[in-house]
Amino acid sequence: MNFFIYIQVHISELAIVPDHCRICALCDKAEAFSCLCDHDHDMVCSNCEQISKLLASLNSLIADSDLKEKEDCRDDYQYKLSQAQTNIFSWKTHILRTCYQERAKTEIMNTMGQNDILIVLDWAMKFLPQRYREDQSNWFGKRGLSWHTGVAFRRIKVVESSAFNHIFNGQIPQDSYATSAVILDIVNELKEQDNSKDKVHLWSDNAGCYKSSDTIYALYCSKSVTSYDF
Structure with a gap:
C-alpha cells in the first residue's frame, strides 16, 4: 500500500x-x-x-x-x-x-459562486447495522436493498452542505433509469428551495449507472445540469 x-x-x-x-x-x-x-x-x-x-x-x-x-x-x-x-x-x-x-x-469548490451548486453522488453499499454486533445472516440479508445518497454544496457566505438520501422500499437495479431519476429529483428539490442556483455541477465515481448514455441523455434533456465529472 x-x-x-x-x-x-x-x-x-x-x-x-x-x-x-x-x-x-x-x-x-x-x-x-x-x-x-x-x-x-x-x-x-x-x-x-x-x-x-x-x-x-x-x-x-x-x-x-x-x-x-x-x-x-x-x-x-x-x-x-x-x-x-x-x-x-x-x-x-x-x-x-x-x-x-x-x-x-x-x-469547482474553489471557484464556486453564488449561483453554483456541487452535488456529490454515490450509491451506498448497505444500510447501517441495527445492532452493535450484527451476524452474517442479517448483513447479507440486506443485499439488494438500495439507497442512494447525494450531498449538495453551495456557497452563501460560507460553504454549506445538504444531504439527500433516497431509500427504496424493495429491491431495484442500480441502473441508469433509477440513477437519473434520483439525480433529477435532487436537482429539482434544490431549485425549489432556491431557484437562483442555476449552475448545477455533478460529481460521482465511474460506475456504469452514472456514465451510461441513458443517464447522460436524461440529464442533457433536463437542461438543468451545467457540468458532470465522473
Missing part, C-alpha cells in the same frame, strides 16, 4: 516522470483522447521501475525454471502472474483517475 500512497503524492501536471504526469499518463493512443504536455519527461521513477522489473523477473523465472513434477502447473503460474500484473496496473490507473477527479471537484 505504501507504493500507491507514494503514487498519489507525486502525481501532478508538471511531473517529469511519465507515469506521474497527470496529462501524459491519461493520454490514449487515439489522437482524439490525447494531448501534449508543455514539458519533457526525462526522469524515471525507481519505485515504478522496480515493480516492472519484479514482474519481468517472475515471468522469466516461471518460463525458465525446471518445475519437475509440477510441470503441469506452469500455465497456472503464468496465468496467476498475468492476472496479478493486470490488477496492479489497473489499480495504478484507478489511483490516477481518482486524483484527476479530486482535482475537478477541488476546482
